[in-house]
Amino acid sequence: MKAKTYSISDLSKEFAITTRTIRFYEQQGLLAPSRQGQTRIYSEKDRVRLMLTLRGKRLGFSLAETRELFDMYDSTREGDEKQLEYMLNILARKRADMEQQLKDIENLQRELASAEERCLSALSEVRKREKAQRAAS
Template sequence: MTAKTYSISELARELDVTTRTIRFYEEQGMLLPTRRGQERIYTAKDRVALKLILRGKRIGFSLAECKTLIELYDPQGDNRNQLEIMLGKIAERRLQLEQQLLDIQQMQLELDTAEERCRAALLEVPETR
């Protein structure tokens, strides 16, 4: 039985990305298709790697972090190490988001204060006609 392979257009269509996106990740060394003439042939491992990249990017991981996680993936092995590192990265990202949320809330308070001062100052300025 032959392992399932994908063309670049099949992979792009299935994962709803452009072929240019796939080529970019290939240039970064994150996907390693074989070639049949000019045609790129992607394996199930490439498909999983691309899914990990896309998921990682959605939750704010850098390309370097995604690459680290992909390098730890072993389709036949124990992925305990990969999963533990992923959990650590998720915890780090959660802390970053919590800090960003606090920063946004602080900025909103500062905007409220600035707005109140502007409105109060406007009441003191005589109207001109």
């Protein structure tokens, strides 16, 4: 039952972020580490929340949005009807957002691939010409 814990620098190293960032997330209500005296002690749950927060960032979520999702997730246990309906709405919106992002990414991937092709062929053109030039000198 020895629950694994982490120091702030453990987490900052693992996720390649500054301790300032981690404290800031706490201040924004995203993390709630326990304390040992003054020092923050992070549980596995805190670590997961940090991961989720960072993933949220990669997906364009604001910290406030992520926090809202966390809060709702927690309050879902209480089973308030209004809350549940509200959460379902948010979930539907997020899912729509993700659908859009999927399309965006697929399109961009296609474009990046074709840009890469054009780039490579332009590059081989340049190199062919260089070679010809060297041969002629």
